[in-house]
Amino acid sequence: MLSYWERETFLSADVIIVGGGITGLSTALSIKEKRGNLSVLILEKDILARGASTRNAGFACFGSPTELLEDIEIMGAEKALQLVAMRWSGLQLLRKRLTNKELGISQYGGYELLEDSLKIELSDLNNWLMPVFGQPVFQDASNKLHGFGFKGYDRMIFTPFEAQLDTGKTIDSLWRKAEMQGIRILTGSKVVGWKSTGGVVNVETLGMDESLVFKTKKLIIANNAFMSMMKPAMDIQPGRGQVFITHPISDLKFRGSFHTDRGYVYFRNVGNRVLIGGGRNKDFETEKTLKQGENQAIIRYLHGILEKRIIPGVAYKIDIKWSGIMAFGQEKYPILHWSEPDVYLAVRLGGMGMALASHIGEHVSKEIINSIES
Ligand SMILES: Cc1cc2nc3c(=O)[nH]c(=O)nc-3n(C[C@H](O)[C@H](O)[C@H](O)COP(=O)(O)OP(=O)(O)OC[C@H]3O[C@@H](n4cnc5c(N)ncnc54)[C@H](O)[C@@H]3O)c2cc1C
The missing domain is CATH 3.30.9.10 (D-Amino Acid Oxidase, subunit A, domain 2)
Known part of the structure; x- marks a missing residue:
C-alpha cells in the first residue's frame, strides 16, 4: 500500500534505467551531463551491481591480435573495425569522465x-x-x-x-559521480515487467515484500545477460x-x-x-x-x-x-535499439564491456534526449 508522499515523490522519473552496472551508470551520466533538468532513476536488483561490472578482470582493452583476427573472419574487416573504434572511443570517454586515481589506472x-x-x-x-x-x-x-x-x-x-583498471574503484567512482549528479539509484529493486501506454511506461518491480510500479517517459534496459531471462527469444x-x-x-x-x-x-x-x-x-x-x-x-x-x-x-x-x-550472441555487436516506442535496449556487451559501455552510454543518451524532445 502506497502513501500519497511515496506516490508523488519517489515513483516516477523522466528516465528509468534497469541495471546499475557500467552501462546503466554511464548512460545515466551521459543523459544528466547533457540535460541536467531530466530526472534519472536506476533500478538495480542486487545490493551491488553484481552481474559483470564489479566482477571482471579490469582490462582496459580493445582486442588482442588473435581476437581481432577472429572478429575480422566472423564479421568482416569493416564491421570488426567499427567495433574496435567503439571500444577505443568508450575507453577515451571513460578516461575523460574519471581521473586516473578514480579509475585506479596502471598503464x-x-x-x-x-x-x-x-x-x-x-x-x-x-x-x-x-x-x-x-x-x-x-x-x-x-x-x-x-x-x-x-x-x-x-x-x-x-x-x-x-x-589496467581497478574495477572496484571504477564502478565506485561512477556510482558516486551519478549520486553527485542527482541520479537516484535504488538497489534491491528487481524489475519484473513493463507496459508502455500513451507516452508513459509503467515499470513493475519486486521490492522486499511488495511490488511497486514506477512511471517514466523513457525506459532503458541495461541488464546485459539477464535480459535473456526476460526475453528468451532474443539472441542473448x-x-x-x-x-x-x-x-x-x-x-x-x-x-x-x-x-x-x-x-x-x-x-x-x-x-x-x-x-x-x-x-x-x-x-x-x-x-x-x-x-x-x-x-x-x-x-x-x-x-x-x-x-x-x-x-x-x-x-x-x-x-x-x-x-x-x-x-x-551470434554477433559480437551489442544490442542497441528501440524495442517499443518508449523502451530502449542496451544489452549484450560481450567480454569487453568495460571498454564499450561509455560509448554506448553516449549513443543511448542521444537517442533518449532526441526522443523526449521531438
Ligand atoms: C569474469 C569477467 C571478466 C571480464 N573482464 C573484462 C575486462 O577485463 N575488460 C572488459 O572490458 N570487460 C570485461 N568483462 C566484461 C564486462 O565486465 C561487461 O561487459 C560489462 O561489465 C557489462 O556491463 P553492464 O552494465 O552492461 O552489465 P552488468 O554489469 O551485468 O550489469 C547489469 C546489471 O543489471 C542488473 N539487473 C539484471 N536484471 C535486473 C532486473 N530485472 N531488474 C533490475 N536490475 C537487474 C544486474 O544485477 C546487474 O547489476 C568481463 C566480464 C566478466 C564476467
Whole structure:
C-alpha cells in the first residue's frame, strides 16, 4: 500500500534505467551531463551491481591480435573495425569522465602470448587499425618473454594502448559521480515487467515484500545477460567467467595485462598478485548460465597454466575466487535499439564491456534526449 508522499515523490522519473552496472551508470551520466533538468532513476536488483561490472578482470582493452583476427573472419574487416573504434572511443570517454586515481589506472600496456604455430602479420593488423589509432598499435616483444619468467610460449606481442583498471574503484567512482549528479539509484529493486501506454511506461518491480510500479517517459534496459531471462527469444546467451587472484607473490617478474589462447585466458598483475581468468572454451555448456558459481574443471585448467607457464616453480596461494556473468550472441555487436516506442535496449556487451559501455552510454543518451524532445 502506497502513501500519497511515496506516490508523488519517489515513483516516477523522466528516465528509468534497469541495471546499475557500467552501462546503466554511464548512460545515466551521459543523459544528466547533457540535460541536467531530466530526472534519472536506476533500478538495480542486487545490493551491488553484481552481474559483470564489479566482477571482471579490469582490462582496459580493445582486442588482442588473435581476437581481432577472429572478429575480422566472423564479421568482416569493416564491421570488426567499427567495433574496435567503439571500444577505443568508450575507453577515451571513460578516461575523460574519471581521473586516473578514480579509475585506479596502471598503464603497463597489454600483451598477447602465442605458440609458434600461430603466424600473425603485425604490419597488416597495424595498417588495418591505422584509421582508429593513427599509429602502429602492435609490436613484437618476444625478447621480454624470458625476463617475465614465462614458459611454453614462443612469441609475445605488445601494445602500449592497453591499460589496467581497478574495477572496484571504477564502478565506485561512477556510482558516486551519478549520486553527485542527482541520479537516484535504488538497489534491491528487481524489475519484473513493463507496459508502455500513451507516452508513459509503467515499470513493475519486486521490492522486499511488495511490488511497486514506477512511471517514466523513457525506459532503458541495461541488464546485459539477464535480459535473456526476460526475453528468451532474443539472441542473448549468458556466459559465466571464472576468475581467481593470488595472495601477493614476492619478486613477481611481470607487470601488465596478458591474453592467451585466442583471448579465452587472460591474466594480469594486481600489485604483486596475479589475477587469472577465463577458460570458458574448456566447458562452454556449463558456463551458459546466469548463476554465479565455481567450475572446478576450469579452475584446475587455469591453475595448470599458472603453475606451468606463468609463474613456473613459484609457490602461490589463492586469496579469493569468483565468477561473473557476461552476455554473448551470434554477433559480437551489442544490442542497441528501440524495442517499443518508449523502451530502449542496451544489452549484450560481450567480454569487453568495460571498454564499450561509455560509448554506448553516449549513443543511448542521444537517442533518449532526441526522443523526449521531438
Ligand atoms: C569474469 C569477467 C571478466 C571480464 N573482464 C573484462 C575486462 O577485463 N575488460 C572488459 O572490458 N570487460 C570485461 N568483462 C566484461 C564486462 O565486465 C561487461 O561487459 C560489462 O561489465 C557489462 O556491463 P553492464 O552494465 O552492461 O552489465 P552488468 O554489469 O551485468 O550489469 C547489469 C546489471 O543489471 C542488473 N539487473 C539484471 N536484471 C535486473 C532486473 N530485472 N531488474 C533490475 N536490475 C537487474 C544486474 O544485477 C546487474 O547489476 C568481463 C566480464 C566478466 C564476467
